[in-house]
Amino acid sequence: MDTKHAKLERHSMAFATAILFVASLGGLFEIAPLFTIENTVEKVDGIRPYTPLELAGFDIYVREGCYACHSQMIRTLKSDVDRYGPYSLAAESMYDHPHQWGSKRTGPDLARIGGKYSDDWHVAHLSAPRAVVEGSVMPGYAFLSDVSLDTARLPSSLIALSRTGVPYTDIQIENAQLDASYQGDQDADYEDDLIERYGPNVQVRDFDGNPDRLTEMDALVAYLQMLGTLVDFDTLNHEEIAR
Amino acid sequence: MTPERDEVSGELTTGHEWNGIKELNTPIPKVFRIWLWGSIAICVVYWLLYPAWPFVSDYTKGVLGYSSRLDVQEKVADGRAFRAESFAPFETTDVTTLSEDPDLQARYEPAAQVLYRDNCSVCHGRDLQGQESFPNLTDGHWLWSSTPEEIEYTLQVGINTTHQDTRYAEMPAFGRDEMLAAAEISDVTDYVLQISGQPHDATAAARGEDLFAENCSGCHNDGGVGGLESGAPSLTDEAWIYGKGPDAILETLKNGRAGVMPSWSTRLSPAEIKLLTLYVLWAGEGDAKQ
Numbered sequence: 236m237d238t239k240h241a242k243l244e245r246h247s248m249a250f251a252t253a254i255l256f257v258a259s260l261g262g263l264f265e266i267a268p269l270f271t272i273e274n275t276v277e278k279v280d281g282i283r284p285y286t287p288l289e290l291a292g293f294d295i296y297v298r299e300g301c302y303a304c305h306s307q308m309i310r311t312l313k314s315d316v317d318r319y320g321p322y323s324l325a326a327e328s329m330y331d332h333p334h335q336w337g338s339k340r341t342g343p344d345l346a347r348i349g350g351k352y353s354d355d356w357h358v359a360h361l362s363a364p365r366a367v368v369e370g371s372v373m374p375g376y377a378f379l380s381d382v383s384l385d386t387a388r389l390p391s392s393l394i395a396l397s398r399t400g401v402p403y404t405d406i407q408i409e410n411a412q413l414d415a416s417y418q419g420d421q422d423a424d425y426e427d428d429l430i431e432r433y434g435p436n437v438q439v440r441d442f443d444g445n446p447d448r449l450t451e452m453d454a455l456v457a458y459l460q461m462l463g464t465l466v467d468f469d470t471l472n473h474e475e476i477a478r
Numbered sequence: 479m480t481p482e483r484d485e486v487s488g489e490l491t492t493g494h495e496w497n498g499i500k501e502l503n504t505p506i507p508k509v510f511r512i513w514l515w516g517s518i519a520i521c522v523v524y525w526l527l528y529p530a531w532p533f534v535s536d537y538t539k540g541v542l543g544y545s546s547r548l549d550v551q552e553k554v555a556d557g558r559a560f561r562a563e564s565f566a567p568f569e570t571t572d573v574t575t576l577s578e579d580p581d582l583q584a585r586y587e588p589a590a591q592v593l594y595r596d597n598c599s600v601c602h603g604r605d606l607q608g609q610e611s612f613p614n615l616t617d618g619h620w621l622w623s624s625t626p627e628e629i630e631y632t633l634q635v636g637i638n639t640t641h642q643d644t645r646y647a648e649m650p651a652f653g654r655d656e657m658l659a660a661a662e663i664s665d666v667t668d669y670v671l672q673i674s675g676q677p678h679d680a681t682a683a684a685r686g687e688d689l690f691a692e693n694c695s696g697c698h699n700d701g702g703v704g705g706l707e708s709g710a711p712s713l714t715d716e717a718w719i720y721g722k723g724p725d726a727i728l729e730t731l732k733n734g735r736a737g738v739m740p741s742w743s744t745r746l747s748p749a750e751i752k753l754l755t756l757y758v759l760w761a762g763e764g765d766a767k768q
Contacts, residue, residue, distance in 0.1 A: 241493075268532030311550040313557060318596070320745065322550060350640070351745065353738030355611050356601050367609065368600050438640065446654070446733075469744075477545035478529075 276325045277476040281465040284330045284401045285458070286433050287389045287415035292458025294392070295451050296335065299376065306337035307346040307462065320347040321468040324476065330401045342373060347463035354442050357456045379452040380443055386412045407432050419453040420446065436465055558747070565589075568749035576756060577626040583760050590757035593750055597742070606761045610721055611737060616762045619717035621647070623706045624762075630755045636741030637709065644741060647709030652693065653732030662689050663731045670727050673702045673714050 243250050269275045285293055296302070309315045309323045316322055323346050328334045352360075359366065362380065364373040389411040397403040407414070414432065417425035418439050426439045438460060443452035481493040484502055492503040525531060528540040562569050565586070567576060576582060595604060601612040608614035613621065622628050622637075622645060637645045652658040658666070669686030671678035690702065697710035704712030711719065720726050720735060742751055 264532060268534070268537065271534050272532060272537060273535050311546040313550060313553040316550055316554050317557065322547065350740055351597075352600065353740060355737065359611065360600070369604065473547060473551050477548045 274476075274478070276329050279324060279326050279466050279471065279476070281434075281436065281467060282326045282329065283434050283436065283465065284396070284403055284407075285461075286418055286429065286437055287386070287393065287407075287411040288384075288418040288454050289458045289461055290392060290396075291384055291386070291389060291415060291451075292454035292456070293331070293335075295379070295455045296458060297333070301345075302335050302337045304339065304341035304373070305343065305345045306340050307334075307344065308336040309344055309346050315344070319344045320463065321466075321471075324466060327463070327466065330396070332396060332399055332401070345459065345462055349460050349462040349464040354440070354456050354460065355444060357459055358443050358452060361452065361455065376452075376455075379455060380445065380450050382451045384415065384449045384451050384454050386415045386449070389415055404432075415454075416449055418457060419443075419449045422446070436461070562749070565749050565753065568752045573626040573630045573752045573755050576752060577759055582756065586753060587757065587760060590753045590760075593746075593754055594757050597746070598754065606758065608719075611719065613719050614717065615758050617717055618762060619712065619715060620706065621704075621709045621711055624759075626755055626759060629758055630751055632739060633746075633751045633754060634741065634743040637739040638736050639738060639741040641741035641743070645709060645739075647697075647736070649710075649730060649735040651732065651734030654734070658689065658693065658731070662686075663728065666690055666694070666731060667724055667727045670702065670713050671724060674716075674722065675714075676722065676724075 243253060284290075307323070307328070309319045309321070311322045323336075327346070328336065356367065358380070360368065360373075361375070362377040363375050364371040390408055393401075393403045393408045393411050397408065410428075410432070413425075414429060417423040418429055418437065419441055421440045426437075429437045429439060438457065441453070442456035442460065443450050445452075481490045481503065482500075483489070484491055484500075487502060487504070489502050489504045492501045494501050525538070526540065527542045528544050529537055530540060531538045567579070567582065568586075594606075602608050602615050603612075606615040607617075613619075618624075622632055632645060635641045635643045635645060637647060650657060652666075653660065653663050665682045665686035666689050667686070668678045668680075668682035669684075669690050672680070672683040672686075690698075691700070694702070697705055697708040698713055699705045699710070702713035704710050704714075711717070716722075718726065719737065720730055742754075746754070
């Protein structure tokens with residue numbers, strides 16, 4: 236028998252260390268370089284952090300486990316691009332903590348769902364999926380319309396995210412509650428403030444069809460309606476972001 | 479405890495012994511080893527051809543210059559070119575001329591149906607009959623005219639969307655925004671019930687008639703026949719987007735409506751939009767009523 240192997244096998248600590256070393260090679264070569272390679276995340280125009288209302292919607296999306304059945308990852312496959320639109324960019328999920336790429340499509344991919352259907356449809360569909368889509372197996376989320384959105388925790392959410400590297404400014408953190416309340420109210424005359432803080436891609440309106448109240452439905456629909464809408468793919472240079 | 483040769487099999491033992499039991503150290507079959515080293519050799523070829531080894535700030539690009547993103551762009555473009563060939567009339571001809579060609583339906587309806595079901599059916603239904611909040615596309619009642627160009631335009635820019643040329647139609651919230659008092663809204667409701675031939679209170683409807691002329695006829699026209707230029711539906715027929723009956727009408731008057739038809743010009747190609755326009759026309763009863 237090979238004596239080196241025999242020696243290794245007979246020294247448990249050395250053997251464990253050797254296993255750890257071999258097992259970490261995959262991470263060392265496949266994961267670690269992504270943090271240092273310069274073009275891992277493309278530099279594209281239009282990407283911004285979520286507005287507080289969208290972030291609240293994102294949190295509801297995570298809370299309800301939407302990722303278990305819906306991916307947000309249009310792969311570089313012809314069938315994916317044909318069906319869902321331009322392939323997903325790393326930049327599009329750079330502010331997601333955690334990312335919602337998902338790995339299973341019981342329902343369709345949602346990476347470019349924003350603007351595809353109307354708010355009314357989203358509300359009707361989330362409330363009673365089978366009322367609008369025959370044969371759907373999605374659970375209903377009608378209660379979202381009855382639950383007022385808790386905006387009090389949003390400033391701390393923004394602070395937490397800013398510590399992970401999402402570039403929220405102090406002004407954005409300070410105004411998080413107000414920003415969330417007024418993004419769901421087109422009569423508040425607050426659109427300019429939101430655009431000033433978050434750029435021209437902010438959609439301001441009553442998302443859930445109930446203008447008297449800011450509900451979790453408002454937040455979730457606001458989030459769904461902005462998905463995939465930030466990057467202008469007509470002006471994107473695919474050569475530049477070739478991978 | 480040294481490996482020894484086993485007499486029966488002729489192989490070496492491992493040198494371990496447990497109560498007289500020894501373990502053979504038979505090497506793995508040669509074919510597996512060839513397979514393993516062959517795989518590693520193939521890996522080396524792949525490393526040279528494709529993007530593979532990472533460095534600190536970059537990675538090896540491979541001699542083929544392969545990019546999954548450019549690859550899919552090319553495949554999608556090929557697919558588009560193929561479709562452009564198969565759907566040649568839709569690439570070059572305008573939608574009105576296309577709508578006059580009786581031969582297109584038999585050939586292109588199946589493809590149009592797939593496109594419709596992928597994009598439109600969740601709101602307007604698989605049979606195009608619509609559902610509450612989403613209009614029936616087959617009943618011959620039109621909000622923005624039944625001509626092929628106008629339907630095509632609605633598909634392109636949508637209604638009440640963020641598209642810069644969007645069609646815009648909003649039913650004001652007469653109740654919530656305090657433009658009419660509760661009693662007045664009730665009267666107008668009765669008037670609308672009257673002109674649509676539903677059970678109503680005649681005295682209230684008479685009071686509502688003047689209110690309607692003052693507040694509603696700007697869009698819905700005199701007598702509530704609707705207006706294609708404003709996208710206001712006729713209130714005198716049997717087509718009701720948000721439901722007929724006093725409750726639905728009262729709700730509309732109180733809280734308003736602003737239904738959204740998404741804009742499809744960024745999601746679908748001009749040829750696909752033409753195809754869907756024809757699909758809607760093929761399915762419908764034409765221009766029976768407005």
